[in-house]
Amino acid sequence: MADRGTDGARPVTIAYIAESAGVSVPTVSKVINGKSGVSADTRARVEELVNRYGYRKPAGANRNNTVELVFRELESMWAVEVIRGVERVARRHGVGVLVSKFGLHDSTPATWDDTVSRRPNCVLSVAQLSEAEREQLRAKGIPFVVFDPTVELPDDVPFVGATNWSGGRAATRHLVELGHRRIAMISGPETVLCCCARMDGYRSALQSAGLPLDPELVVHTGLTREDGRAAAGALLSLPEPPTAIFTANDLQALGVYRAARDAGLRIPEDLSVVGFDDLPVVAWVEPPLTTVHQPLTEMAVAATEMALALGRGEDAPQARLEIGTTLTVRASTAPPKN
Template sequence: MIEDGPRRHPRKPRRGDLPIATIAELAGVSPPTVSKVLNGRGGVGEQTRRRVEALLRDHGYRRRQAAGVTPCVEVVFHQMLPSIAMEILRGVQQVAGARDCTVGFTDVHRRVLVGQSWVEPMLRRQPTAVITVLSQVTAEHSAQFAASGVPLVAVDPIGDLFPTPAVGANNWSGALAGTRHLLDLGHRRIGVLTGPVKDLSARARLDGFRAALDYAGIPFDDGLERRGVLTFDSGRELAAELLSRPAPPTAVVCGNDLQALGVYAAAREADLRIPDDLSVVGFDDIDQAAWLAPPLTTVRQPFGEIGATAARLALSMADGHAPAQERYELNTALVVRGSTAPPRAG
């Protein structure tokens, strides 16, 4: 008589392994309805969609890559400077190419401008993973990708998207280094331009600026702070306000390089010379920073490595691995050029 071997217990589905039919049964809908939700298609009631999305998220559904389909990592931009976008894409391509993944990119400016959703068209393309480089990404977008089983990684989002992981630079330490550089040169009346308060990176840079003053024992003067948006026009307007004060700053720390370009314009209009009359520090180190006259001292963000880190994280999530942490911050570097010098005596 042949004895039976050890009984094999059926393997329980791993998290993310539940088939669409099971999700449909749990939601009380048909499999085609679940498929519509997964692919961002219409024809599903709002309550039904939310019920299906909640089940997909709760069970950690992961979309299976169709046989014969080349995996693709999609990168989503919104009016990004070409020099920054290309560095991020190079970093993504470096990682994705080693995995035989293609890299696609799209600028959603037109859709955002007319109030159209950019998520559904992206989901219909069934990407392996998505990396967003735009401030308009929200927790609702994050939930849509999670429900569709598409890993999402956000580069420097303006708000908290937990549990979506974020990748960015250490904005606080970068602003701290830039401000300390001015303090070491002897500046004490330092102005600061920043972005919207709700922007996490802008807030971190402002906090880094204030921390540098605090460490040096320099009181923070609220009158030398201006908040706007991170554009040339905003930098020009805000700098003009600061420079028209009875006691204008001898140096200005900017929220980014575009604001710094605006400060250059405001200084020319005020007949001030950089750095003789005014020192300027930017943030980002875009290509134009080195071409200015004088070249701009700025804080360099490692955009290529940010893209590579986001790609590694996105592809790891596509393989079923949970992120080890909520946010990944990469080191910045102060690049000292010709726009900073000691203040004039007296």
Template sequence: MRAAGSRATLAKVAQSAGVSVATVSKVVNGRSDVSPSTRARVQDLLKEHDYEPRRAESSGGAAIEIFFGGRLGSYSTEVLQGVLDCAAELDVDVVVTTRTKPDRSGAWARRIAASGRRAAIGVSSEFMVMELNLLSRARVPLVVIDPLNAPQAQLTSVGSTNFAGGMAATQHLLDLGHRRIGYVGGPVAAACNQARMAGYRGALEAHGVDVPRDYVRTGQFHWEDGVAGAEHLLSLPTPPTAVFAGSDEVALGVIEAARTRGLRVPDDLSVVGFDDVQVAGLGSPPLTTVRQPLSEMGSVALRTALRLAAGERPESHHVELATQLVVRQSAVALR
């Protein structure tokens, strides 16, 4: 029997049984994909620990809330698909919400705290910083994907190797003979944008290539920002011969701006994106890009949120998944 006042958790039962928290959760929720011997051992320990599941831990409750700042785009939908696929595998319910404007009153964060949610996953945007802090103060287990600011010890987050990805994209263009390479990226304060831009600058500096101030444009990770950024770059007296875009959506905007000027991609302008969302391979031409494992990031975020909800401490407060350059037809050797 457990001591009075101490609540047994999935993590404690899992440690006693020598299995993962996910396995104990499957037994609690009646899942069939657990061996009979393991199931019997876990059930005995659940009784021994006098385990009482929270209301949200039953299969019928809404367990995890994932929320997005602003509109859902190609990036966010692929992250969401990863969360949903993992939730289906683990038999966890998910509630999806979007935040289109900040809630300075804290009412939304209080609602989440009072709702019985086991944890929350936030896909960060600029105005959500206040709300993330409110959720943290309300002691709601929280995981953030691509946090706006640099990873903090008190905030558990999941991202990708943005700096390495930025270097790989720029190095690919350098290997193709380009030296006049522009950058069109996202919010100037976003940590992921800063890392991609730092990788871009690092690759150029390693080759002794200066970066003109007018060659770097920031905005949002949206198509229209790619159009606007490329229009600026292509209007310069000495325009770039290649552009590294901070997202695939931005890259598609860059290609549209080139098209309206009568320029051909990649013959007149080489373009490399970042994300490798589904539409990247469907464009004309198919987009060379840096693959960010968006679906996997969503899956890791959900599994991490469940571990936090079960009382486990994360091995690392920030996890970065590897990026990979995907070469297609939107960038060619300089002629």
């Protein structure tokens, strides 16, 4: 590896020193900031590299006492629950919160330059963080955590998610135990990790009950009310429609409610519906929605604590965390009529 500290080609970063020493960025940060928790041999190796490369902490590196929360989509009730959890932790630690939105097609090195220039203590990125974005943050020594990732991440990327598979299985098993045999699944895009896991849980519950997976009863679509309404309309128009529908999120379930009304069906007398997320609003619809509770606020609390620990140069006690989901039974499910 070239000695960048002597050729002046590019500035030396914490990430470069960590790579050279074969340790993590938080470990290098501990050494530079004189913190404990590093073995004598590792500390000596890092200090030797720091001196060899002439590394200097960037001016003002520790002045911006904030966590930056990055969304890809902000206009949703789901986002409110995440922000609530982040703010709860930030307030307790006396840290500011900055909320940013980078659309799926807006995220470029230039947009992330703005985040880097603000020098937050850490970044909490919702749903995704590309390899290029991760490298851009690492190059400036800014630690990050991914919240509820939508794709598989490398082992060295910290994240907080939910037990989506067991949630999908619990929802479907509830419908099976009520006596339903034609159970449809309105899933999300096949490229979204959490939707795939919920779908796998649905498939597992059917298999355990000895029920076939009927491809006619599975729809992959977007995660909005409109998508749920359209998908449910198609399912309810089948010659032999389902008696129950499980959806990948609550918004789709609200769309199913509308499709049921369009078809002159009553919930749960004619059609049982189960959602996923347990957004506050679904307890107030009529009838109140049975749904899988995804602990969004608790997940956000854990992710923020993890991100702030990394920002302090500490190793997170658990860098890949899945928080449990639970089924909340309300009035939208009942045994089938026949």
